[in-house]
Amino acid sequence: MRARHEIGVTFSKNQLNRLLKVPNITTFIGLRDLGIMLTLAHTGIRLKELTSLHTQDVSFEGKGAINVQRAKNRYARRIPLTKRLRAVLSAYIKERGVLDTDFLFINVEDNPISPRTVQQRLKHYGKVSKVDKEVNVSPHAFRRTFCRLKVEAGTNIFVLQRLTGHSSLEILRRYVEIYGTDLEEAIEKGFE
Template identity: 25%
Template sequence: MEQKKDLKGRNLKQGESQLKDGRYRYRYTDKYGKRNTVYAWKLTRTDKTPSGKKDGLSLRELEKEIERDESDGILTHEAKNITVYEMIFQYFETKPQIANATMQNYISMVNKNVKSNAIGRMKVADVKRSDIKKFYAYLYKEKKFAVSTIQVYQNIIYPAFQMAVDDDWIRKNPCKDCMKDYVRGSLTSTRYPLTRQEQKALLEYVKDDNVYSQYYTIIAFLLGTGCRISEALGLTWDNIDFENASVYIDHQIIYKKVLKEGGAVRHYAEPPKNRTNRTIPLQKEILNIMRKHKQQTYFMSKASGCEVDGYKDFVFLNRNLKLYTPNTFTRALHNIRDTYNRMHEEDNEVMLPDFSAHTFRHTFCTRMAENGIDVKVLQEIMGHKTIAITMQVYNHVLEGRAEAEMQRVSSALVV
């Protein structure tokens, strides 16, 4: 049988053909016996897209994606045959426990602003993270919605896409971290700490969770000392004085390219930021947590062989007995937040905002200011270069107190 060729005389593979309008077509049968078809204006990546036609992946690139999806069990055809709007309502059907009034509000919001928007008409398989961010930018800039309202849309759309991930329609959730630019003051230069309720909820969840309990000690330490993450990662057991209940910060561990070594990426040690060697008193509860952590990990740390520029016997190592990298630790924090929020989205519990390791430092500083610690002492503990940085936190706390006090005495005012 003579092999098929395209209009340029190139051989076509089984399932490939070229239509009269110049488009290429690939037909295939998936593992469920369903016939599917994809189209492209190019056969290979190096072909030029015809003038006036929308550029996209070539047919051969699409075929590779199909092969990869089939190999990994991704049901591409499902995601390509359902819109975002339709998927959200499928998700709603899986949530009978949502109060009727809440569900009616969700349905109204989706009908008003998702159905009529391009995002609602997009096929699930075609949605990228940038599409979600554009939709939220539209809600913020054009609809003038408050950040809290945009967060409600995220609380609807995110789990709907997560359902698609869990059902193997798509590989990853395009909504992940899309609220990062909006939540908790990220649109301004203000850094917001965790509230007391959020801090308590986070620690209780991480402590008892089978997956994330490995991060409990380092999170508690960061919240209880205000250390920078680079200082905590560099901490060795020699830095902790259990007898005098204190920790001495004299170095930090950085993970980045070392130009002198040809741009290799590795951990290396350097003095603390602003060269602020300092001693931080340890609260009794943190001291007890660290004692228990030492009993569980000290000998593993010594046996790990992990050493950076002469420093060894590190306090915080991952399960592979290696130092954390900033990216892996940040990713773990995001996963903790996302998993916690999914578990509590229907029970009116405290929801966790976007947070990072630096959030813990700012939270510690805020708790100290709330309890009236001397500002100069707090500057020394935090290792701030100038007292002005510390005063920013104090001023924020004082503003909150002033508002609370005015509300408390408002009934006594005669106006």
């Protein structure tokens, strides 16, 4: 028998917006945390990739991009910035200033932020926004949400594979099966 494959929980757009509204961006930690959540939400980046980012991995030339150098499969990739992510990361890097460490996301002691701290901060925002009562708030929920939203928007699966760094199309195929809109569009074709 074939094993049944499912996709973990994702955020609705409403839940994602509720999470992104919580950080107090007038503080360094709030601005950093918004930058972290937006980077996760707008790039589909993995937690380890996020905590391994350096300031020089973010480019604001043209439309801007994040260059993931330390990827799970060891293949570097370029992820273009959305307008909102570009604005938040620009403000965060300006606030962060020039330091001895070149890690992008840092804690208040100017050390690289740990994956565990990111997980704890996300749990905190899940609790404050009450999203945690509906969905488990985790870095991977952001990644799954990114994939789902891109599939729903009709993004080509090969482009999505390049953005997310998936080595195989198998995982992305599951998203297309569940969230793809091509069946709804195809069913009416020929009957117009």
